[in-house]
Amino acid sequence: MAVSYRDIVKAGVWEQNAVLGQMLSLCPTMAVTSGATNGLGMGLATMTVLALTNLLVAGLRSFITPEVRIPAFVLIIATVVTLVEMSLNAWLHELYKVLGLFVPLIVVNCLILGRAESFASKQPVLPSIVDGLAMGAGFSLALTLIGAIREILGSGTLFANASVMLGPAFSFLEMKVIPDYQGMLVMILPPGGFLTVGFLLAGKRALEARAGKRRAAAALDGPACHAVD
Amino acid sequence: MAKTLIHAVVLGGFSMATAALLAGGNLVTAPEIELRQSEDLQTSLSQVLPARLYDNKLLADALSIAGGDGTPVKVYRGLKAGAVTGVAYEIAGNGYGGEVRLILGLDAEGKILGVRPLKHSETPGLGDKVDPAKTDWITRFTGRSLGDPDVEKWKVKKDGGDFDQFSGATITPRAVVGAIRGGLQFFAAHKAEILGPAPTTASRENP
Numbered sequence: 163m164a165v166s167y168r169d170i171v172k173a174g175v176w177e178q179n180a181v182l183g184q185m186l187s188l189c190p191t192m193a194v195t196s197g198a199t200n201g202l203g204m205g206l207a208t209m210t211v212l213a214l215t216n217l218l219v220a221g222l223r224s225f226i227t228p229e230v231r232i233p234a235f236v237l238i239i240a241t242v243v244t245l246v247e248m249s250l251n252a253w254l255h256e257l258y259k260v261l262g263l264f265v266p267l268i269v270v271n272c273l274i275l276g277r278a279e280s281f282a283s284k285q286p287v288l289p290s291i292v293d294g295l296a297m298g299a300g301f302s303l304a305l306t307l308i309g310a311i312r313e314i315l316g317s318g319t320l321f322a323n324a325s326v327m328l329g330p331a332f333s334f335l336e337m338k339v340i341p342d343y344q345g346m347l348v349m350i351l352p353p354g355g356f357l358t359v360g361f362l363l364a365g366k367r368a369l370e371a372r373a374g375k376r377r378a379a380a381a382l383d384g385p386a387c388h389a390v391d
Numbered sequence: 392m393a394k395t396l397i398h399a400v401v402l403g404g405f406s407m408a409t410a411a412l413l414a415g416g417n418l419v420t421a422p423e424i425e426l427r428q429s430e431d432l433q434t435s436l437s438q439v440l441p442a443r444l445y446d447n448k449l450l451a452d453a454l455s456i457a458g459g460d461g462t463p464v465k466v467y468r469g470l471k472a473g474a475v476t477g478v479a480y481e482i483a484g485n486g487y488g489g490e491v492r493l494i495l496g497l498d499a500e501g502k503i504l505g506v507r508p509l510k511h512s513e514t515p516g517l518g519d520k521v522d523p524a525k526t527d528w529i530t531r532f533t534g535r536s537l538g539d540p541d542v543e544k545w546k547v548k549k550d551g552g553d554f555d556q557f558s559g560a561t562i563t564p565r566a567v568v569g570a571i572r573g574g575l576q577f578f579a580a581h582k583a584e585i586l587g588p589a590p591t592t593a594s595r596e597n598p
Contacts, residue, residue, distance in 0.1 A: 245412065245416045248424070249420060251424045253423065
């Protein structure tokens with residue numbers, strides 16, 4: 163089955179968004195999103211791993227017999243994550259100190275195994291890389307958004323310490339949204355993560371319901387053959 | 392049977408390939424990682440041992456002394472002209488969110504040069520006030536020693552001691568004060584060893 167790149171990107175970023183569409187990877191989501199910077203960092207790290215594992219799985223898929231595919235995928239994923247972790251520690255040590263705890267968590271991120279199983283093992287290399295990048299971008303967007311909401315409400319800042327993680331060039335991202343703000347502690351703690359994800363999920367559902375209604379209305383007005391769509 | 396063999400070969404091949412990759416990655420990154428870690432250690436040591444106190448390589452001149460519970464404590468010694476001028480070692484206490492690890496720096500008389508948290512997972516906004524980035528609470532220990540106040544006063548005020556807890560959090564300050572008390576007692580118990588003769592120049596130049 164051929165899939166258009168447009169559909170892949172649309173599915174990855176919006177329709178099947180890892181967190182807000184498929185409800186996958188909630189564990190790292192809750193753990194890292196106490197700030198927008200951490201969310202973005204974890205998202206980008208996951209995106210890198212996902213593109214690499216999708217590339218490897220798609221490239222090696224003809225050698226992997228269906229019966230042993232799951233252990234083979236797990237081996238590939240664990241290897242890539244470990245290599246990424248070691249390289250971060252050696253060459254991007256500042257970033258590693260911020261993300262270090264979370265990088266090994268990527269191994270158990272079900273999104274990675276999920277994409278290997280449901281996409282990369284059935285598709286050629288190039289669409290698989292695009293799928294990895296799109297899913298990773300959607301994950302990064304969701305994590306950054308959740309992190310931003312929690313950070314603004316919880317500590318009144320946005321992208322604090324972005325320059326530590328991404329380099330001094332990104333210090334323009336750091337801002338103090340609410341000056342002299344005492345902070346809503348609950349938003350920084352794990353319950354704040356659940357609250358934020360809940361409201362975002364509801365928001366996404368509402369948007370989709372509205373779009374669906376509009377499409378139904380348009381179909382009623384338009385030619386009959388479109389109604390099947 | 393033949394099919395099982397294929398599966399075994401596939402998985403075996405994957406295992407060997409990934410193992411080789413990991414071994415290669417480890418070989419390449421291990422020296423770099425070790426360098427980064429000693430840089431980190433040097434940074435945290437320099438926070439509690441002022442550079443003017445010593446002229447040796449702290450990491451090379453470390454002692455290992457068995458602590459109260461039998462686990463070895465690495466003692467980093469600052470030397471000037473062969474005499475110990477300051478020491479630093481890690482201490483730990485049980486906070487609200489798990490272990491709070493700190494580094495304690497003392498001069499040769501056992502007076503505190505500085506204490507800094509290395510790693511903690513205390514509640515943001517409450518227990519994390521031990522972090523010097525948040526408040527200067529941790530600096531109040533500088534200049535204190537085991538006689539100042541007396542050992543039974545090395546507690547938070549809530550436990551009848553001399554040190555303020557901070558509003559909303561008692562467990563974290565209790566853990567920190569207790570850890571420092573333990574660290575000072577460790578110094579008192581092993582003073583001779585800690586302040587013992589400096590290692591020979593030869594061993595110092597070959598870390």
